[in-house]
Amino acid sequence: MVRLLSLLLAITLFIGTQAFAGSVATLDKDELKNLLGSENVVVLDVRLGRDWSSSEFKIKNAVRIDDGDLSVAEEYPKETTFVLYCA
Amino acid sequence: MIYTHLTAVSLSLCWMFSPDALVFLANGVGKGGVLFLAALAAGALIIAIVLRLNHSFGPSGRKRNSFLLLHDAFGPLFALTITLACRLGLVILLPTGMLVTAGFTFNETVLQWFPNFGFSSLLLTVIFLLHMIGEKTALTVQAVFVTLTTGGLLLLSTAGIIFAAPPLPALLPDNIMAADSLSFVFLPLLLFLGADHDYEKNVSSRFFAISFGLTVLALWAVASYLNVAAGTLANSTIPYAIAAREILGQPGRIIMAVVIISGACALVNGLFLQSSASLQAAMNYLQFPRHLERHHNLRILATVFTISIGAAMATGLAGSEHLADYIYATLLLWLCTGSAACYGAATKQYTEKKVYRSFSFLLSGLLTVAVACLLVTHEQTTDLIIYALSTCGFGAATAVYLLRAAARKNLLHKHSD
Numbered sequence: 001m002v003r004l005l006s007l008l009l010a011i012t013l014f015i016g017t018q019a020f021a022g023s024v025a026t027l028d029k030d031e032l033k034n035l036l037g038s039e040n041v042v043v044l045d046v047r048l049g050r051d052w053s054s055s056e057f058k059i060k061n062a063v064r065i066d067d068g069d070l071s072v073a074e075e076y077p078k079e080t081t082f083v084l085y086c087a
Numbered sequence: 088m089i090y091t092h093l094t095a096v097s098l099s100l101c102w103m104f105s106p107d108a109l110v111f112l113a114n115g116v117g118k119g120g121v122l123f124l125a126a127l128a129a130g131a132l133i134i135a136i137v138l139r140l141n142h143s144f145g146p147s148g149r150k151r152n153s154f155l156l157l158h159d160a161f162g163p164l165f166a167l168t169i170t171l172a173c174r175l176g177l178v179i180l181l182p183t184g185m186l187v188t189a190g191f192t193f194n195e196t197v198l199q200w201f202p203n204f205g206f207s208s209l210l211l212t213v214i215f216l217l218h219m220i221g222e223k224t225a226l227t228v229q230a231v232f233v234t235l236t237t238g239g240l241l242l243l244s245t246a247g248i249i250f251a252a253p254p255l256p257a258l259l260p261d262n263i264m265a266a267d268s269l270s271f272v273f274l275p276l277l278l279f280l281g282a283d284h285d286y287e288k289n290v291s292s293r294f295f296a297i298s299f300g301l302t303v304l305a306l307w308a309v310a311s312y313l314n315v316a317a318g319t320l321a322n323s324t325i326p327y328a329i330a331a332r333e334i335l336g337q338p339g340r341i342i343m344a345v346v347i348i349s350g351a352c353a354l355v356n357g358l359f360l361q362s363s364a365s366l367q368a369a370m371n372y373l374q375f376p377r378h379l380e381r382h383h384n385l386r387i388l389a390t391v392f393t394i395s396i397g398a399a400m401a402t403g404l405a406g407s408e409h410l411a412d413y414i415y416a417t418l419l420l421w422l423c424t425g426s427a428a429c430y431g432a433a434t435k436q437y438t439e440k441k442v443y444r445s446f447s448f449l450l451s452g453l454l455t456v457a458v459a460c461l462l463v464t465h466e467q468t469t470d471l472i473i474y475a476l477s478t479c480g481f482g483a484a485t486a487v488y489l490l491r492a493a494a495r496k497n498l499l500h501k502h503s504d
Binding site for chain 1: 184188191192203325405406407
């Protein structure tokens, strides 16, 4: 019974996170290119480890977040749009 | 004869021409300038002497390998522990990191729509299949991988040296005396470690590999230093890509992509073979599994390695900020193993010549100092120590289990005879 409940909980969490993830907007490279340089747009490079160190492409003026701590966002005005650049 | 020599050399070069080794090389020359080149030559010489001493004066009357040398000097528990801790770490962590590097290189240079992780998995699958086909196939393709890597590096090095634009950089970079910069003195010792393996007994091919590796690495270091600012080389995580772009533009990036991808494949394939040989030596000592022939053992080990690396990639280890530290710690363990082997060769006194014994003690001390210096000058010293101790702890626990199992089996065999 405990195992069944655990499995159901895991499935629920999995589906739930997928549903939650689906609410986050994504951008393709052309859309991002149009936004770069805008005053209220900040790119946060959240790639970790080899995802960052092996990549030749680093977006100019992107803020590197190498520890998963997004509290740096509090330093910007509330109207700021943050774009998270991940692997 | 040529085939045997070529494959033996290719195996010894697998680590030296890998992407991570190229990063270490560039970081070193960026910190040390011309002094690093001197350290590079000295490092090659030291490793060559270590090889000569360990493989000439190994256990007599038996097939020489580093496992038996460690066993005779320190006992089976130490030998098994260090072999497991070092070789398993090498064959799982280094390929995990470098396959991801190859994946990114392919995605960013060749086909941007092809997922990097997909390409990494594809490479791992190809290498796995090579080992399933057979050892000879894996060895032959190893030579192809290394040839491609070497060709690309030599081409870029030649272009970088001939077409370097003035003004030439200073022989020594600024801040050369900074505390963390002095690590460049011992860094070359890590670069030539790949020649120390148990796959085959031909020592002359390893000496050739070290000399050839030194030549190619020195040329590439010079080409990089002439074309990229020292500070950039010292701190970049992709110095090879920056240098290739500065030297030949877009064609340079493509050539370097071939170097990185073939270098990563050579490393993974080479470590599969090298680590299988080391673990095979341990299994021979433990005398199990008796009923399996060598080629079956190699296929089983290749399968275990592939599954482990695949699991590491799938669980996001490559995206962990600690992977680089784990890899560095594993390399230091590898160097420690070399130091222990030198000490073992000296204490077991396999030769009557005192000068060789003294030299072995001296080299063992030097390698130990090198490990300590590289450890202390690293940013994450504590993490490295914790990783090394954990790995050795795991190795020791596994070694105790295997030794007990072997003892019970041998006892059973004795009783049943």
